[in-house]
Amino acid sequence: MGLERIEKRFADLKAQGRAALITFTTAGDPDYDTALTILRGLPTAGADIIELGMPFSDPMADGPAIQAASIRALAGDMTVRRTLQMVRDFRVQDKTTPIILMGYYNPVYIYGVDAFLADALEAGVDGLIIVDLPPEEDNELAHPAKAAGMGCIHLATPTTDPARLDHILRNASGFLYYVSIAGITGTAAPDLDPVKVAVDMIRQQTNLPVAVGFGIKTPENAQNFAKFSDAVVVGSAIVNIIQSNIDQEGLANPELTSRVLDFVKSLSRSVGAE
Amino acid sequence: MTKNTYRSGPDNDGRFGIFGGRFVAETLMPLILELEEAYKTAKNDPAFKTEFDGLLSEFVGRPSPLYFAERFTEHLGGAKIYFKREELNHTGAHKINNCVGQILLARRMGKTRIIAETGAGQHGVATATVCAHFGMKCVVYMGEKDIERQKPNVFRMKLLGAEVIPVTCGSQSLKDAMNEAMRDWVAHVDDTFYIIGTAAGPHPYPELVRDFQSIIGTETRAQILTKEDRLPDSLVACVGGGSNAIGLFHEFLDEDIDIYGVEAAGLGLDTDKHAASLSGGKPGVLHGNRTYLLMDEDGQIEEAHSISAGLDYPGIGPEHSWLHETGRVKYVPITDQEALKAFQLCTELEGIIPALESAHAIAWVMKLAPTLPKDHIMIMNLSGRGDKDIFTVATALGAEI
Numbered sequence: 001m002g003l004e005r006i007e008k009r010f011a012d013l014k015a016q017g018r019a020a021l022i023t024f025t026t027a028g029d030p031d032y033d034t035a036l037t038i039l040r041g042l043p044t045a046g047a048d049i050i051e052l053g054m055p056f057s058d059p060m061a062d063g064p065a066i067q068a069a070s071i072r073a074l075a076g077d078m079t080v081r082r083t084l085q086m087v088r089d090f091r092v093q094d095k096t097t098p099i100i101l102m103g104y105y106n107p108v109y110i111y112g113v114d115a116f117l118a119d120a121l122e123a124g125v126d127g128l129i130i131v132d133l134p135p136e137e138d139n140e141l142a143h144p145a146k147a148a149g150m151g152c153i154h155l156a157t158p159t160t161d162p163a164r165l166d167h168i169l170r171n172a173s174g175f176l177y178y179v180s181i182a183g184i185t186g187t188a189a190p191d192l193d194p195v196k197v198a199v200d201m202i203r204q205q206t207n208l209p210v211a212v213g214f215g216i217k218t219p220e221n222a223q224n225f226a227k228f229s230d231a232v233v234v235g236s237a238i239v240n241i242i243q244s245n246i247d248q249e250g251l252a253n254p255e256l257t258s259r260v261l262d263f264v265k266s267l268s269r270s271v272g273a274e
Numbered sequence: 275m276t277k278n279t280y281r282s283g284p285d286n287d288g289r290f291g292i293f294g295g296r297f298v299a300e301t302l303m304p305l306i307l308e309l310e311e312a313y314k315t316a317k318n319d320p321a322f323k324t325e326f327d328g329l330l331s332e333f334v335g336r337p338s339p340l341y342f343a344e345r346f347t348e349h350l351g352g353a354k355i356y357f358k359r360e361e362l363n364h365t366g367a368h369k370i371n372n373c374v375g376q377i378l379l380a381r382r383m384g385k386t387r388i389i390a391e392t393g394a395g396q397h398g399v400a401t402a403t404v405c406a407h408f409g410m411k412c413v414v415y416m417g418e419k420d421i422e423r424q425k426p427n428v429f430r431m432k433l434l435g436a437e438v439i440p441v442t443c444g445s446q447s448l449k450d451a452m453n454e455a456m457r458d459w460v461a462h463v464d465d466t467f468y469i470i471g472t473a474a475g476p477h478p479y480p481e482l483v484r485d486f487q488s489i490i491g492t493e494t495r496a497q498i499l500t501k502e503d504r505l506p507d508s509l510v511a512c513v514g515g516g517s518n519a520i521g522l523f524h525e526f527l528d529e530d531i532d533i534y535g536v537e538a539a540g541l542g543l544d545t546d547k548h549a550a551s552l553s554g555g556k557p558g559v560l561h562g563n564r565t566y567l568l569m570d571e572d573g574q575i576e577e578a579h580s581i582s583a584g585l586d587y588p589g590i591g592p593e594h595s596w597l598h599e600t601g602r603v604k605y606v607p608i609t610d611q612e613a614l615k616a617f618q619l620c621t622e623l624e625g626i627i628p629a630l631e632s633a634h635a636i637a638w639v640m641k642l643a644p645t646l647p648k649d650h651i652m653i654m655n656l657s658g659r660g661d662k663d664i665f666t667v668a669t670a671l672g673a674e675i
Contacts, residue, residue, distance in 0.1 A: 056573075056574065057444070057574040057575045057576075058444070058449065058450075058453050058560060058561075058575050059453075060299070060453050060456045060457060060561070061299045061457070061460065063457075067443060071443075074574060079571075079572040080572055080573070081572075104559075105297060105559045106558045106559045106560060106567075106569070106573045106575070107572055107573035107574070108573075109558060109559055109564075109573065110558060110569065110571075110572065110573030111573065131299055132297045132298060132299060132559065132562075133297065134296060134297075134298060134299070134300050134303045135303075136287070136295075136296045136303065137295060137296060137297060154300075155299075155300040156300065157299075157300050157301040158301070159300075159301050159302075159303075159304045159305065159463055160300065160304070161304070164303070164304060168300070179300070179301065182301050182460060182461060182462075182463050182464075183301075183460055183461035184457045184460060184461060187461070
């Protein structure tokens with residue numbers, strides 16, 4: 001499916017007249033089975049698109065919450081291969097919810113770009129966000145991903161001017177991810193107005209759906225940003241619930257999954273889903 | 275890159291062969307491109323060169339001497355050995371050359387806040403020093419493990435007015451300090467300049483750090499011609515990220531000279547406790563560039579180990595990766611124990627206490643020089659002084675201070 005599944009989801013939501021809720025969790029956090037149970041519960045809880053983090057030892061663009069999630073997952077021997085297996089396990093019951101893998105380039109590069117694209121598409125991955133691949137490095141992954149039918153989600157940020165946005169959009173597909181603050185994941189919520197100005201600017205240059213992420217923590221935040229964007233991304237706030245529901249040995253308490261999914265339900269209601 | 279020179283890199287995409295590049299978050303890209311432009315302009319501006327040269331001569335104390343290590347040469351009984359005395363620079367290492375260059379760039383770009391990462395503390399001290407000189411705010415990220423083993427340098431940085439932020443994630447050493455510095459940078463792009471301490475990171479850092487450190491090689495050429503009326507037969511320098519090495523080597527890459535980069539082999543290459551990314555790693559992507567890295571099968575970066583905090587990094591500058599693959603420079607491993615012995619021998623025979631980083635280069639000289647004829651001229655970069663390391667050495671030797 002790949003890119004098509006993302007495009008279909010956005011078309012359906014447009015018909016419903018509401019923004020998408022994109023949730024972020026890290027594959028294997030706090031362990032494989034719990035992460036898979038959460039993943040399987042996300043569509044029913046109201047996640048329209050699932051962003052799944054591929055753990056990396058050196059997550060340079062992430063704040064403490066997602067760094068810790070990566071460390072927990074790696075401590076449980078999570079790998080790229082097992083991340084793809086998790087997507088495969090998820091796809092057994094869900095063929096419609098797009099899955100985007102988010103991560104850093106080195107594990108993909110070491111897996112081998114062509115092999116990774118083939119295996120990820122076969123597993124049911126639809127798009128990629130690779131944080132440390134700006135458009136200057138599109139030859140590395142964006143071009144082969146495009147040729148393979150994999151969505152290639154590019155990022156725009158508060159430091160992006162119109163000329164640069166043009167460059168970013170050249171190989172972007174699926175949607176454009178607007179990083180609402182200059183900073184790392186999980187920091188303070190951004191002010192609404194400058195984000196709206198930026199999203200309006202982006203819309204003048206592309207018909208791609210525009211998602212807003214970084215710093216969106218509460219249903220109220222999500223509701224506000226959903227008013228002028230096509231999707232809101234919530235990550236660290238979900239990951240923090242996982243973190244606060246594990247014991248000192250890293251074991252999930254029995255309430256973890258339901259607490260995560262209840263929070264996702266509240267986010268979902270806030271973007272106007274039934 | 276043309277075929278008949280090793281000195282024309284990087285290309286327009288910031289590559290040395292497949293190595294280098296700009297693997298950074300989008301938020302940083304406009305700034306990186308701005309830096310590239312600022313550096314291009316500065317390079318062609320005589321006023322920049324005048325200011326840089328003036329500071330190197332009057333603030334850093336350059337040129338550093340090229341010193342004939344007579345007793346060391348006699349002791350080893352082979353090649354004639356010279357030390358390039360970078361440890362005599364202000365702040366005690368080569369690191370200051372690069373810091374002077376980068377802070378001048380920062381000022382031209384209108385930045386008011388400087389951040390840096392440091393391992394051994396030499397780069398942190400050098401950065402704090404140039405910040406004090408120019409009255410700029412300075413924040414240094416340093417792994418908690420390194421703070422513990424480099425206390426004197428931590429105190430020096432604080433005296434110089436820098437804020438030293440301990441990094442507690444990961445291996446708590448240089449790689450993690452660099453991660454934290456990059457996180458800071460992304461959150462303060464408007465006013466902050468990141469002074470990277472080695473010839474690594476996203477383009478144009480590997481190029482500009484090399485250029486600022488190339489003063490080592492250009493001085494060396496003039497000095498050896500004065501003393502010996504000919505070029506040397508071999509060059510030796512230690513390599514962590516590789517800035518002192520590329521600073522010496524670059525001038526001589528197209529000459530018929532044997533060049534050796536010495537990697538830290540820690541407890542040995544057959545263990546998992548070393549920092550030899552060329553001898554024991556493979557090409558990957560981290561901290562903005564493609565280069566040789568220590569990692570596992572899944573591409574997760576592994577923790578490096580070296581007795582020398584400045585070499586304790588799982589990567590290396592991209593130009594070294596390229597020079598390794600082309601075979602132009604030979605990279606060799608030296609263990610903690612070999613470096614310790616070299617540290618002692620240099621101190622006893624020459625009255626110079628070398629940094630543990632530089633002691634790795636000395637150890638290779640000790641292996642190589644005895645096998646060479648007496649008319650072979652070898653130049654080793656004595657990149658830093660070892661005062662900062664006496665606590666580490668005392669512990670390793672079982673002595674109490």
